[in-house]
Amino acid sequence: xxxxxxxxxxxxxxxxxxxxxxxxxxxxxxxxxxxxxxxxxxxxxxxxxxxxxxxxxxxxxxxxxxxxxxxxxxxxxxxxxxxxxxxxxxxxxxxxxxxxxxxxxxxxxxxxxxxxxxxxxxxxxxxxxxxxxxxxxxxxxxxxxxxxxxxxxxxxxxxxxxxxxxxxxxxxxxxxxxxxxxxxxxxxxxxxxxxxxxxxxxxxxxxxxxxxxxxxxxxxxxxxxxxxxxxxxxxxxxxxxxxxxxxxxxxxxxxxxxxxxxxxxxxxxxxxxxxxxxxxxxxx
Ligand SMILES: Nc1ncnc2c1ncn2[C@@H]1O[C@H](COP(=O)(O)OP(=O)(O)OP(=O)(O)O)[C@@H](O)[C@H]1O
Ligand SMILES: [Mg+2]
Numbered sequence: 001x002x003x004x005x006x007x008x009x010x011x012x013x014x015x016x017x018x019x020x021x022x023x024x025x026x027x028x029x030x031x032x033x034x035x036x037x038x039x040x041x042x043x044x045x046x047x048x049x050x051x052x053x054x055x056x057x058x059x060x061x062x063x064x065x066x067x068x069x070x071x072x073x074x075x076x077x078x079x080x081x082x083x084x085x086x087x088x089x090x091x092x093x094x095x096x097x098x099x100x101x102x103x104x105x106x107x108x109x110x111x112x113x114x115x116x117x118x119x120x121x122x123x124x125x126x127x128x129x130x131x132x133x134x135x136x137x138x139x140x141x142x143x144x145x146x147x148x149x150x151x152x153x154x155x156x157x158x159x160x161x162x163x164x165x166x167x168x169x170x171x172x173x174x175x176x177x178x179x180x181x182x183x184x185x186x187x188x189x190x191x192x193x194x195x196x197x198x199x200x201x202x203x204x205x206x207x208x209x210x211x212x213x214x215x216x217x218x219x220x221x222x223x224x225x226x227x228x229x230x231x232x233x234x235x236x237x238x239x240x241x242x243x244x245x246x247x248x249x250x251x252x253x254x255x256x257x258x259x260x261x262x263x264x265x266x267x268x269x270x271x272x273x274x275x276x277x278x279x280x281x282x283x284x
Contacts (some may be wrong), residue, residue: 011033018134020143023203023279024161024168029181030152033171033208035062036243038149044270045253046099050144056105057161058151063275068250079108081129088129097252113156123196127164154188160166163196167203172219172224174210179227200229204276206269210236235269236257
């Protein structure tokens with residue numbers, strides 16, 4: 001490495017210093033585990049010391065509800081942020097989990113695409129909102145991870161998430177049609193990379209609702225691993241009833257039942273995500 005390279009590398013590191021890693025949970029298929037993964041990966045990362053902000057970018061608001069944020073307490077939402085009404089920090093609400101916060105959403109978000117019309121910066125609203133997030137921030141609001149929960153669509157909201165992110169994490173349900181739609185998602189990532197965000201990478205694919213007694217589940221795992229290779233995390237999230245019960249109590253599964261197989265899996269996924277982060281940093 002030449003001196004110039006070293007200086008340039010140092011410059012790049014400085015720019016990164018103090019910035020959170022931004023990861024979007026995306027898959028245009030509905031009900032594959034995006035929100036469940038945002039909530040529980042976020043909780044697991046917070047449990048091992050990271051300072052995490054979840055951005056709810058789905059008008060359904062499931063991440064907000066699943067973390068116990070009452071609709072009446074959503075004074076400002078991601079809609080207000082993207083429309084330019086308030087800064088992101090003003091929309092953030094602390095959750096019952098230490099070091100885990102959320103910027104909640106409301107149904108208003110479903111009208112955003114129409115409201116923004118052809119505004120030139122419409123794909124960069126979220127990126128710009130996140131840009132100053134950690135500036136002069138006091139702990140625990142100096143976030144190390146931002147997780148964005150996307151809606152089940154490749155619409156302007158998901159494009160905003162991809163334009164704002166360092167990487168995307170794709171939850172894939174272990175069912176027959178799992179791979180269908182994945183190539184479309186990967187194509188969209190390519191498009192975003194070539195136009196809006198050249199640094200976007202695929203962090204990994206997490207297989208969800210895995211049922212080892214089901215032959216089909218095993219077949220899907222084999223196919224996805226063959227097709228996507230190392231991009232697939234070793235950790236698989238099992239189908240677990242505690243995971244599906246937890247949101248109705250407004251709690252992450254790790255709080256609802258720390259010892260269940262679902263909680264254990266999300267803790268393993270968090271360590272794998274952090275491990276992959278280290279590898280990504282040393283190779284870039
Ligand atoms: N590992 C699991 N075991 C059992 N149930 C699960 C598991 N993961 C998710 N679920 C349940 O499956 C449903 C869909 O999950 P989730 O809401 O996380 O998917 P999503 O991709 O965010 O959906 P949408 O596309 O509508 O936003 C929910 O009822 C959730 O509780
Ligand atoms: Mg969801």
